[in-house]
Amino acid sequence: MTRLTDHLIVISFDCLSALDFSMLEELPNFQELLYKGSYCKHVETIYPSVTYPCHATIVTGKYPNHHGVINNTFLQPGNPSPDWYWHRFHIKGTTLYDEAKKAGMKTAALLWPVTAKANIDYNMPEIFANRPWLNQIAVSLANGSVFYQIDMNNRFGHIRKGISQPELDDFVLESAVHTIETKKPNLMLVHFTDLDTQRHYHGFSSEEAQAALKRHDIRLGRILHALKDAGIYENSTIVALGDHSALDESKAVKVNVLLKEQGLINVNEKGKVTDWKAYCKSCDGSAYIYLHNPNDKETKSRVGELLQRLQEDEHNGIEFVLTGDEAGKRGADEKAAFMIEARRGFYFHERLEGEFIDSITKEDVEERRYTVASHGYSPKKANYETVLIASGKGIREKVNIPSMHLVDEGPTFAKLLGLDLGDTDGRIIKEMFDV
Structure with a gap:
């Protein structure tokens, strides 16, 4: 050439x-x-x-x-x-x-x-x-x-x-x-x-x-x-x-807090994950939801219903939910059960403790717990x-x-x-x- x-x-x-x-x-x-x-x-x-x-x-x-x-x-x-x-x-x-x-x-x-x-x-x-x-x-x-x-x-x-x-x-x-x-x-x-x-x-x-x-x-x-x-x-x-x-953000969405409450993530007394059926893997402005057993239809159905309910209320910070196949068509990981997109002003975090949604404070940023701007969002x-x-x-x-x-x-x-x-x-x- x-x-x-x-x-x-x-x-x-x-x-x-x-x-x-x-x-x-x-x-x-x-x-x-x-x-x-x-x-x-x-x-x-x-x-x-x-x-x-x-x-x-x-x-x-x-x-x-x-x-x-x-x-x-x-x-x-x-x-x-x-x-x-x-x-x-x-x-x-x-x-x-x-x-x-x-x-x-x-x-x-x-x-x-x-x-x-x-x-x-x-x-x-x-x-x-x-x-x-x-x-x-x-x-x-x-x-x-x-x-x-x-x-x-x-x-x-x-x-x-x-x-x-x-x-x-x-x-x-x-x-x-x-x-x-x-x-x-x-x-x-x-x-x-x-x-x-x-x-x-x-x-x-x-x-x-x-x-x-x-x-x-x-x-x-x-x-x-x-x-x-x-x-x-x-x-x-x-x-x-x-x-x-x-994009700037002021709130951190912690889906794993809800998955833990649903019994889909188990932790020991030190807070360490001992086993899990579903887990939210953050990409900051978006996130993958993985199943420990990809063939676990019951867990997939439960998680799918949870995500759809969350999406219906804009205060939960989820703009849309994709299936793994839909994520794959956009170039992302089709092996995930779901992929979720954050609304403007929100991003996803993997933390397991605390409230489902945290308002980001100056102290959070100084201690490097959260950020005030991130990427990972949909290119659209x-x-x-x-x-x-x-x-x-x-x-x-x-x-x-x-x-x-x-x-x-x-x-x-x-x-x-x-x-x-x-x-x-x-x-x-x-x-x-x-x-």
Whole structure:
């Protein structure tokens, strides 16, 4: 296949929304991309619209139920900190970085989700030390490129303060700049989460979120400058994109409280789940309802009736209820018995104690019990789209793509590098190519 660029730099600004576009137009480095490139300010995301499924979709061109990453975290009933879909082996089929590696290209990924133990030349995966006895640096080293990560930590580790923002993104930035200047990768995937963090804990339109957008513009500028310093800017394509938007919320809906009251979840005196028949697995703005025994028709009927009753009263926060088959048709996990969508102002939480619905207080947010904005909602919700801006080699100037879907990004990026992702759910956005 014809290759349109020598270097593809994909920068994911987590939680970048279509509603941010007017601000991006005023920021100097985003302006530079927009002036020279193609863009779409109406990118429909996937369902559920959470980070790990979104990033797996970006590199595969497939919906969650086709690539296998159907949520951020695993179904682990009662676990207050469930494990995430960190590892490459959770993705079914090939990825953009797999195909680039097969083609002999040099690859790099910095905190890109679902890349632990991936075959990437310079890999700093996003993975947490999710057990008290684990060390963060040791976990990262075991799941990525050992010597590369040691080098980055030796050079820039002093910047980071655990996973606190904006320091984490500042560390990622310095690592990205150094990698561009010294390694000149053909494919680089970079994931920044500053904006997402600020929106979760301060609100969608908060001053903190606006400040994060300005920091992201500075980060983008540093990356553009690094490409120029490395002498590869003219032969590079730069893509800035978001994975999902976010919505403010003031109430947390805890369906598991009701399932426990119905005797469908049992806990011991310490509050630990001992057995369960049905469980609500949160995706924040949406949630899966799983059955321990998928063939348990009695429990499925009971849960279905409960959800329908709850939906009838808007104060319960449930906008609609899908069957597993209906969820599958939207790209979500068809193995769930049901999937529920939260109304605006609500989101789902897995907690088992307390009231069915909690009003979120300032103290809740400070203690990290709840957030005040989240994602995971249906991509069909109004004003919930994300954006994509592409500029550089192989990209036409000043082209406005009216609309596209997150599944279109993978095959489009593959085409830029002369690669093929095979059978995808998306299409190649040829309108942006300068051929």
